[in-house]
Amino acid sequence: MDGIDTNKNRENPFKHNWFISAIWLLVVCYVLYTFNAMDLSWGRINEGFGHASNLLGRMIPPNFSRWSLLLSGLIESLEIAVISSICGIFISLFLGLFAARNMMPSWISSPVRAVIALCRTFHPVIIAILFVKSVGFGALAGILTLIVASIGFIAKLFAEAIEEISLKQVEAIRATGAGFTSIILFSVMPQVFARFIGFSTYQLDSNLRNSTMVGIVGAGGLGGTLFSAFQRFDYDFVAAILIIIIALIMFGEFLSNIVRRIFR
Template sequence: MAGLTPKQSTNHPNPFPQSKWRIASWILLVGYLVYSVNAMGLSWQRFTDGLGHAGTLLDRMFPPNFSRWELLLGGLVESLQIAVIASVVGILLSLFIALLAARNFMPIWISVPARAFIALCRSFHPVIIAILFVKSVGFGALAGILTLIIATIGFIAKLFAEAIEEISFKQVEAIQATGASFIKVILFSVIPQVFSRFIGFATYQFDSNLRNSTMIGIVGAGGLGGTLFSAFQRFDYDFVAAILITIIALILFWEFLSTLVRRVF
């Protein structure tokens, strides 16, 4: 039974050794914090001063002032209009672009440019796109709609293309074997496979468009954002609070609706 007597070793290696990389990354992190705080001129003084202002600001924000509800409602309706139109047009366009970008349906010389276009739509923040559209089509809802169409294509077309690339080709071949045209192949073999995911993406994108449509007004592209920004500039903080509460309520309401819609499909 010699093999069963365990060797009594007194120096176990530490089961949780300190790695050099961990220490190095902590040093790097602290170094970066010191550098960036210095480079940007952040100071504790300013932070504590600001906390005093925060008290005053909150004091002036409450109670929220809903007396100018007509202005609020006008902005809200415009935001909703922008979000609805931009989502519908953007999602329809995304369907086509996604089909062009799907590598299992299209030759490489179509899918690569389509993918590049999608990437270009994604690379800029909606506010920057909104600025460019405000300069080219003037202030108002149209600039907002065009902006959100671009934002929708950048996000949805990419997800749609990925969904289309993941489908099973058996159904496609079955429909093709009946002699169906290309449009019918898409309608009866591709769409049914990806439809429920499309609905999911579409409701998410509508949610995102709704949030963005309340923001792009800051640069003049219509909607509630414009009302919010001018309320800020006039220091009407109680009206600001009312607008913020409306936006949050709107988004919570849509979240409730979208779970209902997703249950239907």
């Protein structure tokens, strides 16, 4: 028995998986096909870098002479982001609770989840176009757009957070004879409050970015000013707008960090 080579009886733990290799081969072939189908080549990329350098040269130095126009667009973007975030977070608080399957029966949670999924289906620009066609140009269309976007994000995550809570605290509060509102306030919310604050601050930061984007299709904010500057080939003013947008996003990130430290 000692002279028998037992290595032949051992199964190779690193044996080749032909199925996985075939999948990777298909992925590589598809990527190569898409490069060819979309006419992507190094020549086009190199030519694009040349146009980009020319554009960058026309953007420097930035032109802040129309600071009043920049300020008005910045204020409107801030107003759109703050109002839509407050309204979206407030609505999401209830929709997320109604969508939690461990707190609500299926005949309530399923339709609410369908509404949340519908809010998350389309990109904010598409939703902004629909609202611009419905309520006209301006900040109202942007606010409604970002409210829908906020519901699609926060309500879903809030519902999932509620579904992950410990039901022992819920049963303990219920055993005291407390009503549904007391159960939510004293057993559910304490377990998910910190996560809800994190979701809310992230959505505010996201709405600050999106408030400048939806303006491109006429939903108010700096985006409309940016689009008009591009149409006029006013690239030095475009650079000034982009700098203001960067400053706005950095302010949102700074505010989010402060809120997270407070409620940590």
